[in-house]
Amino acid sequence: MHPPEQPLTDFFISASFEGDVAVLALAGEVDIVTSPEFSAFFDTLLARGHYSVVLDLAGLYFMDASGLAVIADGAARLERVGGTLVIRTPTPMIEEVLRITGFTRLVRVEVGPEVGPKEWVRSGLRQFSALRSEDEVLDGALRMAVSLASALVGGADGASVSLRRHGRLSTVAASDRTIASMDASQYETGEGPCIDASVEGRWFHAEILGSETRWPAFTPQARALGINAILSSPLLVEDRPVGALNIYSLSASAFSPEDRELAATFAAEASAILADAATSEGDEARGQLTIRFQGALRAREVIAQAQGVLMEREGLAEEEAYSALRRFSQGNGTPLQERALDIVTSTRRARPGGADV
Amino acid sequence: MYEDTVGVLDQFRRDAALSHGELWLRYFELGGMSTGFQLEAYLYGALLPSQHDHNVIAHALNERFSELGGNHPVPYEDD
Numbered sequence: 001m002h003p004p005e006q007p008l009t010d011f012f013i014s015a016s017f018e019g020d021v022a023v024l025a026l027a028g029e030v031d032i033v034t035s036p037e038f039s040a041f042f043d044t045l046l047a048r049g050h051y052s053v054v055l056d057l058a059g060l061y062f063m064d065a066s067g068l069a070v071i072a073d074g075a076a077r078l079e080r081v082g083g084t085l086v087i088r089t090p091t092p093m094i095e096e097v098l099r100i101t102g103f104t105r106l107v108r109v110e111v112g113p114e115v116g117p118k119e120w121v122r123s124g125l126r127q128f129s130a131l132r133s134e135d136e137v138l139d140g141a142l143r144m145a146v147s148l149a150s151a152l153v154g155g156a157d158g159a160s161v162s163l164r165r166h167g168r169l170s171t172v173a174a175s176d177r178t179i180a181s182m183d184a185s186q187y188e189t190g191e192g193p194c195i196d197a198s199v200e201g202r203w204f205h206a207e208i209l210g211s212e213t214r215w216p217a218f219t220p221q222a223r224a225l226g227i228n229a230i231l232s233s234p235l236l237v238e239d240r241p242v243g244a245l246n247i248y249s250l251s252a253s254a255f256s257p258e259d260r261e262l263a264a265t266f267a268a269e270a271s272a273i274l275a276d277a278a279t280s281e282g283d284e285a286r287g288q289l290t291i292r293f294q295g296a297l298r299a300r301e302v303i304a305q306a307q308g309v310l311m312e313r314e315g316l317a318e319e320e321a322y323s324a325l326r327r328f329s330q331g332n333g334t335p336l337q338e339r340a341l342d343i344v345t346s347t348r349r350a351r352p353g354g355a356d357v
Numbered sequence: 358m359y360e361d362t363v364g365v366l367d368q369f370r371r372d373a374a375l376s377h378g379e380l381w382l383r384y385f386e387l388g389g390m391s392t393g394f395q396l397e398a399y400l401y402g403a404l405l406p407s408q409h410d411h412n413v414i415a416h417a418l419n420e421r422f423s424e425l426g427g428n429h430p431v432p433y434e435d436d
Contacts (some may be wrong), residue, residue, distance in 0.1 A: 014381050014393025025392040059394060296386040303388045319409045322388065326416050330429060335420055336387055 027059030030067030051083030155254030201241030233267035
């Protein structure tokens with residue numbers, strides 16, 4: 001009986017404990033297909049009250065925006081409950097991704113070897129992909145697109161993503177407050193490159209705002225905040241415009257042809273994120289995994305409790321208590337967990353209600 | 358023979374029709390403390406598990422063989 005070796009995707013996650021610290025070890029690639037599994041493990045640890053989490057990334061060689069979104073989300077939730085998240089030994093490329101996306105400020109990163117110089121720029125673009133459909137996570141990926149666009153497009157001083165939701169445009173991601181207010185001025189005045197790109201589904205490039213005539217109400221507001229060039233690229237889902245990726249610069253004529261090409265690539269990637277989100281499935285698989293991992297954590301706790309009972313009752317050491325459980329299971333054909341549960345429940349029954357407190 | 362033990366656990370895993378991930382989950386369920394990588398290293402003989410770890414892995418495999426209607430073919434280490 002030799003089933004075919006099965007890995008459909010090259011990803012493997014596992015957990016271990018170092019005292020109270022839960023260590024999630026990731027290997028392979030975290031992407032749209034595998035990030036739900038990563039997320040499910042994370043959710044489960046948090047749900048079970050493990051608030052000190054280490055992500056061991058030594059075996060991980062690729063992570064896209066969906067993986068980063070899981071980490072960002074996990075870090076935020078842990079922070080709210082007073083927990084901690086540490087990223088351990090990322091590969092140089094992933095470490096660089098964490099740095100340029102600002103994660104190194106969000107999460108403590110314990111680095112491994114020296115960072116290589118330029119490799120990541122090429123693969124930086126691969127740091128987008130798609131996500132599951134929840135808006136929050138989607139917005140996380142778009143925020144990632146925005147921070148990468150501001151970091152990688154030469155001349156960019158900030159970037160944003162506008163999306164049409166419920167019939168009107170709104171900013172779902174912006175690199176800072178000035179940029180968000182630039183978008184807002186366009187929504188208010190009803191004009192600007194962002195609006196036009198979102199409506200017409202093509203590029204709008206305001207190369208020198210000082211000599212711009214297309215948006216008389218909006219342009220002075222932009223210039224008042226020091227903006228001198230804007231590049232808005234449409235986001236398209238099934239060829240329909242749904243929003244725009246906007247890149248702003250303090251300098252006129254800031255965007256070279258290469259920058260514009262790069263912006264187009266980012267817009268295409270952001271569009272792909274949106275399109276994939278629209279068709280994403282996988283929540284079900286994620287639910288099943290969560291349930292299995294939850295069950296596994298619960299099973300461990302029962303076994304640990306049973307060990308405790310045996311240690312106290314029979315004066316055994318920890319591993320001796322485990323061996324006793326295991327030998328019983330072996331001899332009687334009872335699964336070890338079942339035996340552990342019997343011990344724990346019979347002890348509870350035997351104990352007079354709260355008398356020994 | 359020492360060489361015979363290299364990869365033997367992994368052969369059991371394949372006979373039990375478990376992926377590495379599934380075996381790790383079962384091992385973890387039974388209280389195993391090692392990560393998936395460490396477990397793989399044990400299976401291939403690249404790392405030597407502690408006696409306790411070996412027995413947890415053996416038991417995870419044996420319970421799987423029981424589910425499949427078999428006996429407990431994976432030997433435990435004396436304790």
